[in-house]
Amino acid sequence: MPSEKELQISPIVQESVVHNSRTLYNLQTLAASLFGVSAGILGLESYSGFVFYLVFSLLTTVLFYALRVAPASLASGKPALDTSRYFRGSYEFWAGGLMNGLAGFILTWTLFYGLVRA
């Protein structure tokens, strides 16, 4: 954790942090709904559906890191898999997507499962 003085020398702009996490949140919720659609069409049931969701939402986060965060973050000398250049907590970045998208995933999963396997 940087000290107060370091924060004052290179301040963190609150608006940018909010914008970054909002962008991530939008991506995660939308992607989760689309995963629900595909899980429903594939006809996955119980555990395999949840595993599908887990794998694909982690994959989304990894892709997001590799494509959007990593180029600038690695160039500025941060170690790999470190998101502190753009996001506050690494937990929020890596695991937050699972919680954010779950409701949307279940909704579309149920809908398309019902439509396809009726």
Add this chain to the structure above:
Amino acid sequence: MAQVPVQTIHRDPQLFYWILFPITIVMILTGVLRHYATVLMASAPKKQDRKTLREQRALLHGINVRSNYHVLSKSSFSARRDALITAYETGSYLKDPDNRGQPPPNPMSDPSAMEGMMGMMKNQMAMIIPNTLIMSWINAFFSGYVIMKLPFPLTIKFKSMLQAGVATRDMDPRWMSSISWYFLCIFGLQSVFNFLLGSENAANQMAQQMTQMGPQGAGQMFGPGVDPNKQFLAEAENLAVIEHYSVLDGVEQRLLEGIKV
């Protein structure tokens, strides 16, 4: 152990067209409607007279000086601090300096405070009324239908929630009635609204309740029933105890360290 055979229920495919799609479409459209109703009903910020605005800005000025003192040089910071503290303590920024020391007026009697409460009431109403209407609409038209099967198994506890209105004892709790599809829509449609209306929408009441839990900042600061004189005095005290330093202190040293090979 005998395997419990999978229950199959033959349902009319028309159920989808006449129950599932109407509920989903109505839920989405209500969200859109609620968003635009909130946008339209948002009362424009009230015009305040010069004295009130000066009082608020003076306080904000003090807070900004206090939180950003490290970018000021020592002399300019102490000049600002002296000016602000003198002004706060003499009360020269107050809206009506004659009222100093008197208890603040009752917030209920203040007409501007009533307006703020009306705004909150309006928001609450915009959330409650559509929900009640849709609930009773679904109950009146679609109660008692089993429309869908959840793709994952649930325990028996969920039966009363998912199969409200379908009093069948032996049915697998995976089967769900129309009212539970409604609940699923309430929780899961946020992503659809994000996609349709942009991320700062007011369509989903769940998200709104989340934001209401959040920190209440500037709105509370100038609220009714707060004595500005006391705020000024507190702020003057806060300013007085600051031990000033600048971010430029020792910057030459840091620069030289940074460019050392």
